[in-house]
Amino acid sequence: DSGVTQTPKHLITATGQRVTLRCSPRSGDLSVYWYQQSLDQGLQFLIQYYNGEERAKGNILERFSAQQFPDLHSELNLSSLELGDSALYFCASSVTPGTGSADTQYFGPGTRLTVL
Amino acid sequence: GQQVMQIPQYQHVQEGEDFTTYCNSSTTLSNIQWYKQRPGGHPVFLIQLVKSGEVKKQKRLTFQFGEAKKNSSLHITATQTTDVGTYFCAVTDSWGKLQFGAGTQVVVTP
Numbered sequence: 001d002s003g004v005t006q007t008p009k010h011l012i013t014a015t016g017q018r019v020t021l022r023c024s025p026r027s028g029d030l031s032v033y034w035y036q037q038s039l040d041q042g043l044q045f046l047i048q049y050y051n052g053e054e055r056a057k058g059n060i061l062e063r064f065s066a067q068q069f070p071d072l073h074s075e076l077n078l079s080s081l082e083l084g085d086s087a088l089y090f091c092a093s094s095v096t097p098g099t100g101s102a103d104t105q106y107f108g109p110g111t112r113l114t115v116l
Numbered sequence: 117g118q119q120v121m122q123i124p125q126y127q128h129v130q131e132g133e134d135f136t137t138y139c140n141s142s143t144t145l146s147n148i149q150w151y152k153q154r155p156g157g158h159p160v161f162l163i164q165l166v167k168s169g170e171v172k173k174q175k176r177l178t179f180q181f182g183e184a185k186k187n188s189s190l191h192i193t194a195t196q197t198t199d200v201g202t203y204f205c206a207v208t209d210s211w212g213k214l215q216f217g218a219g220t221q222v223v224v225t226p
Contacts, residue, residue, distance in 0.1 A: 002158070031212065043159070043204065043216040056213045090158055097212040099147050099164070105214065107158040 003027065004093050004108035012114045018079040021111045025072055025093030031055075032074040033094075033105060034066055038087040049074055050097050081115045088112050120148075120205055122217030129195045130225050136191045137220035139205035147208060148188045150179055153219070154201040162190075197224050 003026035013019055025032050034046040045058035049068035060066075063081075068074045078085060089112075092105040121140045129135045139148065147166045151159040163172055165181035165188060172179045176199075178191045192199055202219040209215075 002160075033213070035214070042218050043206075043214075045213050045215065048211060048213055050211075056209075056211045058213065092159075092214075094212060098210060099166075099208050099212065101164075103208075103212045104161050104164075105212065107160070110158055 002106040002108060004091060004106050006089075006091050006108035006111050008111060009109065010112050010114075012116065013081060014116055015081055015083060017081050017115075018077065019081065019113065021076040021078070021089050021091075021113075023074045023076070023091030023093075023108055025074070025091075026106055029093035029095050029106075030072065031094045031097040031103075032068055032072070033092040034060075034074070034076050035090045035092065035107075036087050037090060037110075041087075043090075046076070048097065055097055078113070083115050086113055086115045119215065120145075120207055120217040122205055122220055124220055125218060127220055127222045128225065129199075129222060131195055131197060133195055134191065134193045135195060135222070136189055137203050137205075137222075139188045139190075139217050141186050141207070144185050145188075145207050146185075148181060149206045149208065149214070150188075150190055151204045151206060151216075152201050153204065157201070159204060195222075195224055197226060200224050 005024045031050045046060045048056040066076045088110045092107045149164045150162040170181040204219045206214045206216045
């Protein structure tokens, strides 16, 4: 158990719908990262927050947005869903963002999104 | 951004045998990390390498960073069924954003 929690574990929805994925980082971690894992694209970085502020963006679609709240939990919002959005969405957290030992990322169990 | 190519994509190993997975880049890397993802699980951090020529060991796992910092390898000796999973290398930027290789999926035959 990494200490990072994600809800829901599974989500099945229809094309065109909107969903919200939730992540609670490990206690004391200020930085949250979102990744998408699909068969064709592999593990892709989406977006990063540090202490409530957006710090870095990857190949995140305009239909996707995220935020980090004052209690440091984060939500990833996916709208106008398409079949190709079906994937595993992981949240990871670290104490600080960077490359030092305090920046090791711990991944949550993921949310499996299926768009029908 | 920095891209890493990981080979092989799949690796079938007989229990007890050794195997190696490789991570290569066309550019010099500032660091490289290795993760393991068990089937149905999430990526778990194994190690980070920073220095040129660095070698680190974790029990039966040996991690190496090339002298030119353009490649890395993970060698597992005496493979066990618990080694099943996908091994990813990843590079980070100064903000910690991870860019993953495609992974090596390891299947162990008893």
